[in-house]
Amino acid sequence: xxxxxxxxxxxxxxxxxxxxxxxxxxxxxxxxxxxxxxxxxxxxxxxxxxxxxxxxxxxxxxxxxxxxxxxxxxxxxxxxxxxxxxxxxxxxxxxxxxxxxxxxxxxxxxxxxxxxxxxxxxxxxxxxxxxxxxxxxxxxxxxxxxxxxxxxxxxxxxxxxxxxxxxxxxxxx
Numbered sequence: 219x220x221x222x223x224x225x226x227x228x229x230x231x232x233x234x235x236x237x238x239x240x241x242x243x244x245x246x247x248x249x250x251x252x253x254x255x256x257x258x259x260x261x262x263x264x265x266x267x268x269x270x271x272x273x274x275x276x277x278x279x280x281x282x283x284x285x286x287x288x289x290x291x292x293x294x295x296x297x298x299x300x301x302x303x304x305x306x307x308x309x310x311x312x313x314x315x316x317x318x319x320x321x322x323x324x325x326x327x328x329x330x331x332x333x334x335x336x337x338x339x340x341x342x343x344x345x346x347x348x349x350x351x352x353x354x355x356x357x358x359x360x361x362x363x364x365x366x367x368x369x370x371x372x373x374x375x376x377x378x379x380x381x382x383x384x385x386x387x388x389x390x391x
Contacts, residue, residue, distance in 0.1 A: 226299045227331040229376035233327060237293030240286060241369025243361055244297060244314040245269065245333070249279055252360030252369045253290050258376060261369035263362035264290075273316075275323055284324050295321065295328055298335030320382040335368045 236256055243250035251264040265285060270279040287295060299319040300310040307315070315332065322330045 220334045226307055226334040227300075229372065229379045232329070233376065233380065234293040235282060235328035238290045239294045239296055239372065240264075240283075240290060241333075241365045241372065242283065242295065243295045243364040243368055244317045245361060246310075247360060249283065249317075250358075250359045250363070250365035250384075251283070251284075252362060252365035253292070254369055254373055258373050261366045261373060262364055263359075266361045273320070275320060277320075280324055281316075282318055283321060287325055287328055291330055295325070295330045296333050296369055296372045297321070297330060298364070299332040300335050331372075333368055333372045335364070335371075349381060 236258070238256055239254050239258065239261075240366055241252040241254075241261055247269050249267040251267060252261045253264050255345045265277050267282045270277040272278065283295075287294075297314055298313055299307075301307055317329050318332055
């Protein structure tokens with residue numbers, strides 16, 4: 219019997235409030251990282267972290283992500299949860315969920331959430347190609363762009379959720 223993976227989280231009542239968020243696109247070779255401003259308006263690329271073969275709690279990739287979370291004084295980490303088109307977890311979702319679990323152990327004071335990211339890498343690659351960036355050698359940039367897309371999607375949903383909760387549906391910043 220296969221253990222059931224949790225689905226994606228949604229911004230809501232447990233929101234930590236104002237502060238920077240870190241977005242993460244976990245791949246088998248690289249991890250794209252993005253951050254946002256303290257007002258949670260715009261996600262921007264940070265770096266691409268090489269994926270470590272070490273899966274221990276002190277693995278170099280986990281250590282680097284923890285350093286970034288601390289450097290940016292992040293109040294929340296958003297890890298992309300890649301699902302199939304049917305919304306089911308696949309191999310990549312298991313990889314991302316395991317990484318998030320390991321990260322939670324290292325930064326228990328910072329919430330680590332999972333966000334639906336079905337099309338972020340494809341969308342990021344297409345946007346870069348459309349802007350004239352060649353695919354050759356662009357994988358690290360694509361990983362960062364995917365992390366930006368994951369985080370920006372979370373920020374947009376968070377903003378909409380908070381505006382509805384505040385009864386401020388029409389203002390739209």
